Amino acid sequence: MKQVFLFLLIGILAVSCSQKNWEKTQDAVIVYPQKAGEQQAQAIKITPVHDEIIKVSASATKSFSTKESLITVPLEEAVSFQVEEDGENLIISTAKTKVEVSTLTGEVLFMDENGNPILQEKEDGGKSFGPIEVDGVSAWSTRQVFESSDDEALYGLGQHQADEMNYKGKNEELFQYNTKVSVPFIVSTNNYGLLWDNYSLSRFGDPRPYGQIDQFKLYDAEGNEGGLTATYIDNNENDHVYTIRTESTIDYENLETIENFPEGFDFNHARIVWEGDIEPTESGIFRFLLYYAGYTKIWVNGELMADKWRTAWNPSVAKFQYDMKAGEKYHVKLDWIPDGGVSYIGLKALSPVEPDVQNDISFYSEMGDQIDYFFMKGNSMDDVISRYRTLTGKAQVMPKWAMGFWQSRERYKTQEELESTLKEFREREIPIDNIVQDWSYWEVDKWGSQEFDKARFPDAKGMIDMVHDNNARILISVWPKFYLGTEHYNEFDKNGWMYKQAINDSIRDWIYPGYIGSFYDAYSEGARKLFWEQINEHLYSMGIDSWWLDATEPDILSNASIDYRKELMNPTALGSSTQYFNAFALMNAKGIYEGQREENPKDRVFILTRSGFAGMQRYGTTTWSGDIGTTWEDMKAQISAGINFSMSGLPYWTMDIGGFCVQKKFERATEGSEAMKEWRELNTRWYQFGAFAPLFRVHGQYPYREIYNIAPVNHPAYKSMLYYNKLRYRLMPYIYSLTGAVYHDDYTIMRGLAMDFSDDRRVLNIGDQFMFGQSLLVCPVYEYEATKRDVYFPNNGGWYNLYTGEFLAGGQKLSVEAPYERMPLFVREGSIIPVGPEIQYTDEKKGAPIDIYVYTGKDASFKLYEDEGTTYAYEGGEFSTIEFSYSESDNSLVIGARNGEYPEMVKNREFRIIKVSREQPVAMLGKANDAKTVNYQGEKITVEL
Template sequence: MKNILTVILITFISISCSKRNWEAGSNGIILYPSGAKTNAAKAILVSPVDEEIIKVSASATKTFSTEKSLIVLPDTKPVEFEVKEEKDKLIVSTSKTKIEISKTTGEIQFSDENGNLLLEEKQGGGKSLKEMEVDGVEGYIVQQVFESSEDEAIYGLGQHQADEINYKGKNEELFQYNTKVSVPFIVSTKNYGLLWDNYSFSRFGDPRPYGQIDQFKLFNANGNEGSLTATYIDNTNNDHIFTTRDESTIDYENLETIEKFPEGFHFNHAKITWEGELQPEESGIFRFLLYYAGYTKIWIDGQLMADKWRTAWNPSVAKFQWDMKAGKRYKLKLEWIPDGGVSYIGLKALSPVPANQQDDISFFSEMGDQIDYYFMKGNSIDEVISKYRKLTGKAQVMPKWAMGFWQSRERYKTQDELINTLKEFRKRHIPIDNIVQDWSYWPVDKWGSHEFEKARFPDPVGMIKTIHDNNAKILISVWPKFYIGTEHYNEFEKKGWIYKQAVKDSIRDWIYPGYPGSFYDAYNEEARKLFWEQIDEHLYEKGIDAWWLDATEPDILSNASIEYRKQLMNPTALGPSTKYFNAFALMNAKGIYEGQREKNPNDRVFILTRSGFAGMQRYGTTTWSGDIGTCWEDFKAQIPAGINFSMSGLPYWTMDIGGFSVQKKFEQATEGSKEMDEWRELNTRWYQFGAFVPLFRVHGQFPYREIWNLAPESHPAYKSMLYYNKLRYRLMPYIYSLTGAVYHNDYTIMRGLAMDFPFDKRVQNIGDEYMFGPSLLVCPVYEYKARKRDVYFPNNGGWFNLYTGEYYAGGQKVNTEAPYERMPLFVREGSIIPVGPEIEYTSQKKDAPIDIYVYAGQDASFNLYEDEGTNYDYEKGEFSTISFNYSEKEKVLTILSREGKFDGMIPTRVFRIKVITRNKPLPFLSEDGVAKTVTYEGKEIKIQLL
């Protein structure tokens, strides 16, 4: 087998007689379970990486792979550990972790240093390795199952669109797709994490694929057994029925299966309804997966289970479940209105499993050399994520300008459009730091050239200079895609570094009249270098500041089946695409990051990418949630999607504020119409939310998304969006300090409530609130015309309304006011928030006074972080922190002596202290309420406040 070597036993020091079935060495122990069964592990390697990180490898043979991980960084530092033998157990102990291993089955238990059990593998070890082969390469279908305690919640797995927050007892397929980012990492409220080191198509939870609905006995609308009744209406204006037929499956999910639609049926004014009854053959909870594009509703026994919309070319999924009894019939109705053109729909289900099995923590993967996973623990979820980043790489401090406002649209078609948009921002005094050039700036038949079309962009260097002269940066779209015959395609092709299947199959894209091309192989190190060299020559040399790496799933052909997608990227330089299916984005970002840092070590890399994977954070990346829809349900789904992505160890996330793909009703909305009213409110509410995610970014299809194109200045929508834009910039000292903490303390900016309130069990399933940094409770409004929303205040002290200073006790749910122009925002009691001046770009007014808001009632602290803002000197220790500590008992604020320095540091600061108490509320940004003004020259100051 490729990259498999026999473990050389002389590297291990035997500490037992020949009858013993285990060996120990400097890097861990190898166990050969005496009771190994078919498809179970024949050898298990347990290796402490540090005192609280344990690597486990399980092999189907008595050998282990030496293939280097794409996810985990190499670490050769030895870790001290002890090994004891107790009857049927081996006990491996570091100073902080205890691992018990059954010598018979290989089952492993993980405990803390005091013996408190944190996680255990399923009885018998929970390991399965089944032989398989792809393209002549041997491997294994692998699965690892763990027990899950009743009271824990599970987060992570990347970013998915089914509006789920706690993955305890849930199922999730792990593959990359336009609006789906799969990261095989979870964290538990029991303060441990699991990293599944595998790159193939995987599943969390139930390892079975969802099955077709013909697993039920089906009855059509007339009660006849064997199918449902499918009614195809081809003209909704007169409800003309094109055909009615019996169907035993609803499986139109990709370009292959849609061929099963009735011949000659057109979707432009269509409606299809499936009706009938389902009768299960067993009792229990059935879990359904609805795959949809267009307007879709589904009912079971008259109860609406989903009401969704997605654009025709970019489907999404909805999940629901139903408790069923064997032999009983359940009415099913699925109503689908395609959104024009080719469209997709599907309905599948998973049959019941025992409750204790459904709650198992399970990772399954299609292909691997062996099972590889990492257990890690800490005293908090933050500490667990810190361990994850120790394994997979630190996340950088993003350039300060990146934390400002980003304006984008699909797309600025000319140089003048781009520049004039930026100038309009400056004319209107709307804060902005970044303008974005999306795709198709190149000649129409030269995708991959990275060249600006001269007729539309006559002077790219001058354009970029104008942007810089207007105190802004430019990010540009760069795809790993090349049209056949272009110079760059030929450079890859002659080296054998281009995926050939799309070329062989003459796949053409959607640009009229359709151009053939393919993607380069990012798994090839030399190909990555060439990709960077091409970008460097044509774009970086011209002054481009940042990179938008689109379609990095890779999306060679949208809506292809998983199997065909594998063919389209096969083989990779490392092996079969089946084995490396999920890691393309990681490899692609690696090439850009390493190329730019080598070219210009002082220029902080910024990469925006549509896909992601474990370890992406080490390459200067932010991931966005893809081409989501302009609808309230997609808006709501972004909240848990962003939280879980952040809790997957990747701290920088964003989305298309307002949604990318636009419903026709909004495209055609006219002034004064109900559609225009909804469009403006949707964008306003989304904008409010978007100001409080790690990256603040507007993007989408027509209608244009600049706030003056969304609404006139006098409109509440315009006023609200301007307010939140300015608020983001006023909070820049707070936000940039969080960015500093991401690198220096492995911090997470967008925080699930379980991170900060682990002892409040009520927060575990809340997916529509989160903490933005340590102090701000963010409560987006995601329902049309809602003017109130329920807010749960976590139970660890009280909360202050940001806008009024009104106090709320923790541990209660309150139906709070949510007027059109304001999203509920609350400040945690015992917080310090530094607030800067009103500015229009992040580098403006660097020496201006900073307001220090102290929300009293509990002790509080905050570290104000500063560095140069654009270079990597912070990695060398060139940065400063000013620590603020408030004592509730003494009512004293202490500003500690500044630590550190950097070029350009402002040596003297003016701080204006404002205090908010339960009895003395103060609106945020009020000109009143200054308790003290101090001039700070870097030495400790104590200030009596109350």
């Protein structure tokens, strides 16, 4: 009997041990890891959503959330996949991707179709959970860690202001803020991407928040332990000391913490200096975060780590790092001039982590139901971004007029100001397509009315018609903000669609004498529809062409702490603002886009928005970099900011050319002064750069930003700005073809060098040069009085100087000429660039001849894209393409047969072929003696060069 019992027990144990801890559903595989510990994933779901896109979900329980993603769009076709067991692992295979999952730990490995590893989660899966409860809702703080190969570079994460290009080994906190746009997506030079599907405050890299400086032993200027010496000078002209005190933290970053400044201290002519020594208790690289407004300098051991300026009301951040040894003292001096009024300053640090840990890829989020991320792969970074847009939505072909010049200022205060500005552009023959009406066109106490103040805009409909009659379009600022008691506020409020904390706290804004108001809840479908109905009734019906969605972080109260910002937008229709902190701009744009397309399915939507998120591109949006400052440092930071934003999968980006917030020295600059000289040069250099941003747009506070207000007509600044404006318009056939490729090929216009030269490791950290399309190397000048700059010419071919046609070999770094009126621009060997006639607006001279510049030395190709320019007819196939192909061995250009058509198409074209070679350099827009003219009627033509 004992033997029978023993055999029975063995049999039961054998059956139990052999039971599968995984299951296959119709669209996924679910694994319940056998060795899952506390705060680890209890269930992992692998869902192939495309042959090269894999969704991974991980739950701290054994069930999964059924909520729909805000980021992704439904994919039409189910993906075929197979599952096989390989010992303790599962292999899940699509036609192009394999995923290996450990049934013991849940660790995931992504491979290509041949089983070659691409990306691996950290040992034991790299997943961790921590319980969090907000507003009575239980959820999880989540983290996912991946191993990162030593040779890869990482880009994306949206748009940030610390002038960082390659995020390998870097840290970035992901939240929305004026000048900061967080997109939880990275793309690797190893040709994969990761999209982190979470909407709460998140962190890339180190999951810890930056800590206060009291993590160090602190010594004052006299060597006494306890804190740094803080010297408060209330009159910087005579160095009058208001008080001196010892401070163990420098934390004056928001409206709450600035209450800790000395009572009664006057900031208007102030200077504050913190000085002393810091002594770490551990050794390694400390990473510092300097939060600053005003003029700020910081030194460590006499080495200047940052020298910055931002306007008092709109702080920014600088990052630096320092290698320190435990027990050693390091002298620190922070010198701060607030530059008028109460301002903001802070210094924080992260203690060292092991280098291999710092180099891991890590995403952390404060609150979510589970871990959700998407792995995607391709044969290039362009492929990966194409997968991203397959997952999150295609970007449209922008209206052709949007690719022209945008003139704006803060702000046109009257109808006469706006109309006279457009008239002046036309009279001076300065090309322009768009003029902008910024905020406060409404009556002063009726923010959110979406109606013009008749005293200042007596005939708003007539003004809009005047813009259209002058072959231009008008963009108008529409905020998600409403004053208490106004008609539109009440319409939202009666449905429970207003955020009420600002009302309850009686927060007044900065419009004299201060008005109480708040923002609507864009997470509510009904609220989004109402918002569109209001602007449709009052603005779109009058002929407004496009929308400026400002303060969409949402910025209900500038410089509030993160915690109070959550209170101000809580609750949302979907849940706690803690969980839905980052996606307001996405939902706000969704309402406008869907509303306009329903109202008018024909005309393309154009939205300019200050904040953004993953998926924004599907709503006809362009994001701009917010209220940046008028400094050379800010200008330089926009280069890497724009590149990384574009490499986050969102192809349309722009900035305030010249900077929005103006230093007082420029506000007060007089003719002949050094300040005026610098102001003009700063605007000139920024304008040169801006002509090659995806959108070409001028905006800012006083002084006025029209080029004739910046400099007189005979000044080099005026001449240079006019030249680049005209060059942008001459390049419109090239630029609009890139815009077509954005939709049809998921292309990226503003390109980090690694996208086209990933085999050249010298480009991986270059953040001050970029490709504009496949042919133009753009090298902005960002130093005052510089007439040269260093340029790295990527390997894999040579480069032609755009202005002279001179040839330069690739794979070298050179100091190149950069005279005041010209920014270094180079054309890639083996390029074809179509150039149109001089025009004043984008749809002028539609049938004019097009110059085709062929830059020889390598085979070349270009696809000329054309459509009607303003409607969505291209979605139904109404567009045409003409393929140009140059053969170096045959010395011939083939103009292919036209593919496609549309009703307004120019059927017969004149092409003027201009050959540029090492032996025969030709300047673009210069005189070409041996150009060949071809009459093209849609059939294939071969031209011998």
